[in-house]
Amino acid sequence: MQRPEGNAAEVRRADAEFFAQWTSYLAGQETVAIGQTLPPHSQDCVGCGPANPAGLGLQVVRTAEGVEAVHSFSDAHVGAPGIAHGGVVALAFDDLFGFVLYTVGALAVTRSITVEYQAPFRLHHPYTFRAQARERNGRRLLLHAEAWDNAGRMAGSASATFVVVGAGHFISGAERPHGEDG
Numbered sequence: 790m791q792r793p794e795g796n797a798a799e800v801r802r803a804d805a806e807f808f809a810q811w812t813s814y815l816a817g818q819e820t821v822a823i824g825q826t827l828p829p830h831s832q833d834c835v836g837c838g839p840a841n842p843a844g845l846g847l848q849v850v851r852t853a854e855g856v857e858a859v860h861s862f863s864d865a866h867v868g869a870p871g872i873a874h875g876g877v878v879a880l881a882f883d884d885l886f887g888f889v890l891y892t893v894g895a896l897a898v899t900r901s902i903t904v905e906y907q908a909p910f911r912l913h914h915p916y917t918f919r920a921q922a923r924e925r926n927g928r929r930l931l932l933h934a935e936a937w938d939n940a941g942r943m944a945g946s947a948s949a950t951f952v953v954v955g956a957g958h959f960i961s962g963a964e965r966p967h968g969e970d971g
């Protein structure tokens with residue numbers, strides 16, 4: 790859903806609808822079948838939001854094991870000539886981990902992420918990113934992902950710890966005093 794600008798009441802209503810959608814996924818009222826595309830984290834999300842022209846625009850599909858996205862980095866995300874910047878590769882992994890939450894059924898945020906860059910990610914070449922949950926220990930989710938080129942070579946992999954939070958963590962985040970997390 791498009792986030793309206795300028796009108797605080799409209800922004801709050803859009804946010805409320807967005808949170809309600811997530812809540813219904815987490816409550817199991819809405820599910821996404823294997824092979825279907827998962828909804829973006831928000832319309833403006835830098836990883837997957839279709840309304841963010843500076844973003845990656847990841848389109849993520851649910852799989853039997855977790856989630857998957859086929860993505861080609863564009864000129865907007867160049868580092869060294871012809872090669873995607875390592876930071877945007879990390880963004881792709883982090884955002885993909887955000888989709889694994891649909892399969893776990895919990896809200897969580899990145900506490901740490903480690904990326905291995907096995908080969909350069911060449912611009913305009915498709916890479917298949919796959920991510921899944923490996924383990925849950927209390928509030929800690931251990932997640933793992935890999936990215937493969939079309940020749941079947943692994944270009945990168947990532948491991949992350951996400952920490953489960955309540956919906957309050959996201960609500961009015963910008964207005965919340967530092968240290969008051971949900």
Ligand SMILES: CCCCCCCCCCCCCC(=O)SCCNC(=O)CCNC(=O)[C@H](O)C(C)(C)COP(=O)(O)OP(=O)(O)OC[C@H]1O[C@@H](n2cnc3c(N)ncnc32)[C@H](O)[C@@H]1OP(=O)(O)O
Pocket residue numbers: 807808809811812830883884886887890896897898899900901926927928929950952954956959970
């Ligand atoms: C309805 C709403 C809809 C929203 C939709 C959006 C969906 C999501 C979109 C996703 C978009 C993409 C993703 C994004 O971009 S997410 C955005 C980027 N990430 C953040 O902004 C997170 C910022 N950090 C925090 O807010 C706090 O630090 C959190 C909430 C994470 C924890 O602070 P809190 O004070 O609450 O907890 P704690 O410090 O006691 O720790 C908790 C537990 O974790 C264990 N631990 C800690 N560190 C590590 C470590 N390095 N390795 C292993 N374990 C570690 C620790 O021992 C403890 O374990 P246990 O003792 O309980 O067993």
